[in-house]
Amino acid sequence: MSSMDAILQAALDQRRAEHLYRSRVNIASGCGPTLQVDGRAVLNFCSNDYLGLACHVDIRRALQQAADQYGTGSGASHLISGHSVVHQALEEQLAEFTGRPRALLFSTGYMANLGAINALLGRRDLILQDQLNHASLLDGGRLSQADFQRYKHNDLEHLQQRLEHSSASRKLIVTDGVFSMDGDVAPLQQLSQRAAAYDAWLMVDDAHGLGVLGATGGGLVEQLNLSIEQVPVLMGTLGKSFGTFGAFIAGSEALIETLIQFSRSYIYTTALPPAIAAATLASLKLVREENWRREKLTHLIGHFRRGAAQIGMLLAPSDTPIQPLLINNDRAVMEAGQQLRDAGFMVGAIRPPTVPAGTGRLRITLSAEHSEQQIDQLIDALDQLNLPGRGQ
Numbered sequence: 001m002s003s004m005d006a007i008l009q010a011a012l013d014q015r016r017a018e019h020l021y022r023s024r025v026n027i028a029s030g031c032g033p034t035l036q037v038d039g040r041a042v043l044n045f046c047s048n049d050y051l052g053l054a055c056h057v058d059i060r061r062a063l064q065q066a067a068d069q070y071g072t073g074s075g076a077s078h079l080i081s082g083h084s085v086v087h088q089a090l091e092e093q094l095a096e097f098t099g100r101p102r103a104l105l106f107s108t109g110y111m112a113n114l115g116a117i118n119a120l121l122g123r124r125d126l127i128l129q130d131q132l133n134h135a136s137l138l139d140g141g142r143l144s145q146a147d148f149q150r151y152k153h154n155d156l157e158h159l160q161q162r163l164e165h166s167s168a169s170r171k172l173i174v175t176d177g178v179f180s181m182d183g184d185v186a187p188l189q190q191l192s193q194r195a196a197a198y199d200a201w202l203m204v205d206d207a208h209g210l211g212v213l214g215a216t217g218g219g220l221v222e223q224l225n226l227s228i229e230q231v232p233v234l235m236g237t238l239g240k241s242f243g244t245f246g247a248f249i250a251g252s253e254a255l256i257e258t259l260i261q262f263s264r265s266y267i268y269t270t271a272l273p274p275a276i277a278a279a280t281l282a283s284l285k286l287v288r289e290e291n292w293r294r295e296k297l298t299h300l301i302g303h304f305r306r307g308a309a310q311i312g313m314l315l316a317p318s319d320t321p322i323q324p325l326l327i328n329n330d331r332a333v334m335e336a337g338q339q340l341r342d343a344g345f346m347v348g349a350i351r352p353p354t355v356p357a358g359t360g361r362l363r364i365t366l367s368a369e370h371s372e373q374q375i376d377q378l379i380d381a382l383d384q385l386n387l388p389g390r391g392q
């Protein structure tokens with residue numbers, strides 16, 4: 001073994017010994033309520049395809065037709081020759097959808113967060129983030145030269161103290177809308193008040209609220225009816241409820257032009273395939289119009305929570321399709337995940353460093369394509385698990 005590999009292997013061995021080793025599962029089907037894994041069907045309770053659009057026929061057709069017209073690759077970055085009329089149309093529709101003057105497509109949500117934070121802040125600035133924010137936001141904060149501070153989860157007092165002590169010229173408060181591993185929501189109204197009081201800017205990553213919350217799927221910002229003055233920087237992803245791929249930032253003309261000029265993860269990367277943008281246009285139409293998907297999801301969430309309560313399961317308080325079952329023992333989380341897999345169910349087994357140590361959980365996610373019966377099957381399987389802390 002080379003000396004590099006010996007050093008790497010030691011760290012890998014340690015990770016395995018800590019029960020934190022990650023591995024992948026090969027999925028032989030598209031993303032739906034059932035997945036083909038190792039030659040058998042398993043029920044899918046771990047995807048972020050909340051509205052069940054990832055395999056929708058209209059979206060597939062749009063992708064196929066656009067591939068025939070525009071090919072596969074965009075061939076270049078947006079600022080060279082990669083920006084097609086389809087990207088432009090999607091940006092205009094996303095702006096209208098979010099009620100913002102403009103929107104800008106990024107290749108992934110990770111890149112959107114890195115790029116937006118770093119275009120907005122530099123030395124002498126302050127970034128304040130909820131401690132449970134998504135890794136891409138935290139990484140964006142670390143990469144920036146700004147003073148990077150975290151506040152306790154949804155803790156307005158703590159945030160306010162940090163704002164009071166700052167003399168930074170630009171101050172950015174950043175939060176998930178719906179928290180990705182917890183399913184709870186940020187108090188955006190109050191956060192926007194604090195931002196206004198301290199002359200700070202508010203950025204909301206609504207990766208998990210978009211499509212699911214709000215009368216037309218406009219996310220937490222639509223549900224709470226928050227204006228661009230209250231939430232000047234709005235980020236959304238397209239690989240979750242939209243069932244396609246990519247992400248966007250929506251906001252003012254000046255914000256979007258700033259990102260085009262200064263956001264390195266926007267400038268120095270290949271534009272999304274135009275066919276993906278065309279597929280997302282088809283998806284956006286379904287997100288806005290098919291309200292029954294949100295209604296059904298709300299119904300299924302209630303059904304799941306009632307079933308879980310009946311068997312004495314400890315669920316985190318969440319009204320969203322993200323339903324974490326907290327298992328404080330991080331090792332037991334991995335074992336429970338494996339037992340469920342053996343029983344024919346895939347759920348997210350989430351442990352550190354994705355979540356703080358000792359807060360491992362099964363991250364169960366629901367989709368509008370699930371049936372009540374499938375949820376009942378999951379409840380039965382959860383009931384068979386021998387979990388520490390059960391029914392406390």
Ligand SMILES: *Cc1c(COP(=O)(O)O)cnc(C)c1O
Binds near residue numbers: 107
């Ligand atoms: C998934 C996710 C992202 C990253 O989006 P991708 O398009 O998958 O890169 C960013 N923020 C949050 C809160 C997410 O859940």
